[in-house]
Amino acid sequence: MPSTRDIRRRIKSVKNTAQITKAMQMVAAAKMKKAQDAATQGRAYVDLLNKVLVSLQERAEENVHPYFSEGKGSKVLVILITSDKGLCGAFNTNLMKKVLTSGLGAETDFVTVGRKGGQSLARLKKNLVADFSLKDPASFPDLRPVAKLLQDKFLSGDYQKVLVGFNNFINTATISPSLEQLLPINPVTLGGRRSFEGVGQGEVVDASKGPVLDYSFEPSTAEVFAQVLPQYVSNTLFQMLLESRASEHSSRMVAMKNATDNAKQMLKDLSLEYNKLRQAAITNELLEITTAKMALE
């Protein structure tokens, strides 16, 4: 049986914790708003880039660019986008689970963006090629080294394909960990496409519909592809990072909201227990006084 003093002390500490989690919730909510806006606005660009690429792809000859065919090597490169900081619920755990259970062989190399992913992969003794930590809010120039690294790696021919593991932002309550193929650009999946490009846009490109347009390319097919494809790769990767950031802040906000709610419930229970104890003590004292008085008479 704890004493009233113990309970008072616990109430105080729980109250402090609730205050901290509440503050963190507010901070995450503010950041979430910004990150969500960035993610939704970025979608228009990647969307259009994707549509253009779909129509280009129909027209292009085979092997017009190395990004359309698998690399000669047998290794797989996985870019893993996680958060830098913890306290965001199952955000990183779910993504790790998704990536590790997706049947990647032993010949898988990892590049991580965000410290948490790097830490857990190091613990699992996976091949970590590079570890990036990008600041928040994400800016496109910061991502450039990552995009360059993965394209260089792919072009070197050691890797068969490049995958990206990231948390796709659907809405504040729903986040889906996904593993998507970035390279080679897959003509089949290009039309059906990632869910984020359809979200809020309503339009998903269907390659089978619409007339096949006979494009002329200026200055030349090769030059157009040489400019469009690297842009497509880095912008898609950037969009994935934005989606991941929006997911991170929302899941942190949700986690902190749950923590605050739990702390409040705990406070309620503790106060009830405290008051019961206090009343019992008073009753006991009264009882003692009356008994003592009766004994004296």
Add this chain to the structure above:
Amino acid sequence: MLLEIVTPEGKAFSDDVSGVVLPGALGELGILPNHASLVSTLTAGELRYTKDGKTHDLAIGAGFAEVTGERVNVLTEMAVRDSQIDETAVQAALERAQNRLKEDVLPEEIAAVEAAIANSLAQLHLKRKRRTI
């Protein structure tokens, strides 16, 4: 004809226009409705479009354009109107970029710095053209 200009920050412009002139890699491209399908790379420069008989212009960065019969999609890293350009700020950015190019720049950064210079020049060009008239 629908003209859509999209940047990574969002949709910059979307409207029905009667004609558009793009800064193509091989020189200016004039696009009218029912133009043959075309994909062209764009350099940083000036984009002009005509709506209701009036011509408007925008400074755009490098990118590319997709032209189909009834729409023009422009994908670029920058798109600003004359009124949005702050000349002194752009001038300062330009000088900063040019100074960086003189110092030692990492090889992979050169392209980015050069793109920044081209963007600044396109903005300044648009702003100053307006003033001399």
